Amino acid sequence: MKRFIPFLLLLLGLALIGRSLLPPRNPAKFDVIGFSRLPVLMNGRIKPMDTVARTSLLVLCNNVSNDPANNDAARSHRIATPDDRLLTPNEWFLDLVFDGAKADTYQVIVIDNPDVLSLFHLQAEEGLGKRRFSFLQIRKYLPELERQAQLAEPVDSQARNAFQRSVVQLQSNVILYLRLKESLVASDSADFLGDLMDFQKILPAGVEAVRAKEAKKTYDEAAARQLLDYGERFDHMGQLGYILAVAPAAGESDANGWRNAGTALMETFQTGAVNPHVMAYAGLAHTWRADRPDEFNEIIRLYRAELEKGFPAALAKCDAEMRYNNVKPFTTAKMLYVVALFAALFSWLYWPREFGRGAFSLVALAWLLTTAGILTRMWLEGRPPVTNLYSASLFVGWVAVAFCLGLEYLYRNGIGSAAAGLIGFSTLLIASYLELGGDTLEMMRAVLDSNFWLSTHVLTVVAGYGATYLAGFLALIYIVRGVFTKSLDKATADTLARMVYGIVCFATLFSLIGTILGGIWADQSWGRFWGWDPKENGALIIVIWNAIILHARWGGLVKQRGLMCLAVFGNIVTSWSFFGVNLLGVGLHNYGFVEATFWWLLAFVASQLVFIAIANLPLAKWRSFRA
């Protein structure tokens, strides 16, 4: 029986991955998937509707400072409607952009702050999960929200209190909501397709009337009025619309050619014909609202065929990104890491060979999966793997687990797998919170726009972070096993000490070289090698700490337990550099303020200090090493 364990664990891993790879299916008769693959331009990048829908929903439903339990509920990716249907993000999005009045009744907008709630004369109980409200519920008091936001905005973003922060955040979410609604069709129109037909029909007479008016001749007042009304509405749409869904003429590669429906409609006054892309979206809106799936699907097919002529590459990328969004490789990998962690822990108690092998194969699977995920992101973005805090978190885990695989391959004692499970899971968990900020495939600000430095300095520094964490986590394993179990014998303890030492060597190598490379980049772009910027200082502190560990060991100032304590403190140092300096709000390197991070950071630091204290218990209190 027990010899099947590695095989069973491997099978479980493969099954989890296999399940995630199943192609997505349409929830009903409408070709929602076909719609979700359509390319649009938003935030400087061509992406599928699917990404727009998911990230918008994440931003509206969550903001990073909220408690994790609620976030997970929202992350189940289903939106409950008042008539008790459950919508996928794409179905919700279709309602939002095509059937605004209906979407306004869905409770998707998060309001957590009780003072902000009272601006809207709302009780928490009236919200879904006591925190999500529909646009309809808040619409009446939006002018007051705007006034409060205007009061709060002049305050330095670091100095804002909880109320001001919530108000500003909510105002920006409301604006996002309104702009999304106005992107494809006019949200207040009952039948936008009909409007466009009508507009096309009156256009020649209307233009003539307006010309005559300008020439001060007699003119058809009604026709001119009608045309100008349309113009005003389209102009309004053009100014608000957020999604640039109208592609440039086929073959034009300049991204500046993408525009929203309103802007494209304004061009009608020059061209004389309504843009066919806008027509297609109006047709989709019409059939979506009229519940005519066959025609909806036919429009999708035709529109896609039309795009295929001009933008085959963009379509292929959007298809891939949509699939990537559905596969969620990092979510699956997170589960695999947990299972691997437990298998490795079991291996120290029963059947070390079998559980050890099973854990190793699960870690390897999870690592391959994250590798595939990171490679996909790199291909989609055309960038080296680390471009923001989110991708840095992924990469830290990837590097650390790569080291773990090496350690496990050498030692085969479950320690590498356990550390891999722990770090892999934690980094992916942190990444999944960072994801709540919006689309993680961001454009790079001008100064960061250098693939050469992103792939040398950033990768080495982040690899240094990963190695420092790994040394710390290995030390945690040493302490926990030594104090709380009898499983840490002399040989294992020595092995762990060698592992920690080796990893600290790597950590020093990467963090020192990475930091100096960073200085050289700064010299290239700002004209100074070192500016004592907080982010630079953070990296420097990690280098110094690793150097301290090495020199303390070489000088015989610390023995095995001392080495472990120093390595655990390395976790604190790295976390401060990684997340803490962002909380300071000064310097050129800032990624942005993440408030909840502060408390998590504090809790983490406290926990590490507790471990260091435990490690300093007299050996007589340890369960291992007792004579």
Next chain:
Amino acid sequence: MNDTVRQFRDFFVSLRLTVVLLALSMILVFAATLDQVNLGIWAVQEKYFHSLFVLWRIPGTAIPLPVFPGGYLIGGFLLVNLISAHVYRFKLTWRKSGIFLTHAGLILLLIGELLTGLWQEEFQLRLKEGETKSYAESYRYNELAIINTTDPKFDDVVAIPDQLLADQTPIQHPHLPFRVMTKEYYPNADLRMRASTGDNPSLATAGLGPQITVTPLPLTYKQDERNWPAAFVELVGPEGSLGTWLVSPQLPAPQAFEYGGHSWRIGMRAQRAYKPFSLQLEKFSHDVYVGTDIPKNFSSRLHLQTADGRDDREVLIYMNNPLRYAGLTFYQASYDGEHTTILQVVRNPSWRLPYISCAMVALGLIVQFGIHLIGFIGKRRAATA
């Protein structure tokens, strides 16, 4: 060798000293980083890194107490420790070569930073499209410029660093037929048009000064703000006072006056450094990603020309691609509106040292850990075989 000398030597070559110094430097960097929120990046550098001791003033008094070793002290000790340990333990073997190379690289890095701190000069060059300049301006220091414009062929400029104004020392210069007396100097001030005559009368008696009120402001340390000094300067000739002028870089142009048959201008401006060449901005471009405000690229197309005409060419400066010319480096630093570029101009003769030390450190660490790793794997093989 007697005991004292041996103890002394043992102290300086010990790894214990290294660890203590590293720990001190870590605390210093950490504290300095936190203090940036209060002091800003420049003041922090002066207080923590470019100092022997971190001083703390007893509240309510001006008495400074050294509370922690500063950057120069720790850095100096580290340098001595590093060098003496290597001299003392130096053996040319493969096993030690990596460590030796790494530390030599670090020594070079420390020395490079020291030299940078001593030699580096930073200026700004602000150009509108079409404008030509042959000088760069400091963004931290200002000067009082008194210009004799009598001869139409050239200007005779006397520039007085604002530090001298701050000290309020009377200044006599051979090119000036009058003395310059500073009546009042504000390191940072707000200038407004005088609303009514009801306010306190201005110290100024000539030029624009009497129409302007000056409100002193506390010094700002924010990175995106600058200090705007202002001063009341009295010019005193042999026959008595010529008047008191208000000067500030915030005033748009120097103020003109006549004295002793000459035409003069007086004004405070950013300190200038003249160069033997000129740069003309032909085009400044500022691209953002479509549908966002995220900057994609800034670039300045310039025309570079030397006085002797040896260099006469176009150059393009953009993010991560500076121009290195005549010992200076020009970086795309910022912009002001659609048509004005702001370049950072840096002279740093030791800019190459970090590149060399990076290569040395990388090579050293790779050799060192490589030797370890190969030895370790060899042992594992032997053990498992």
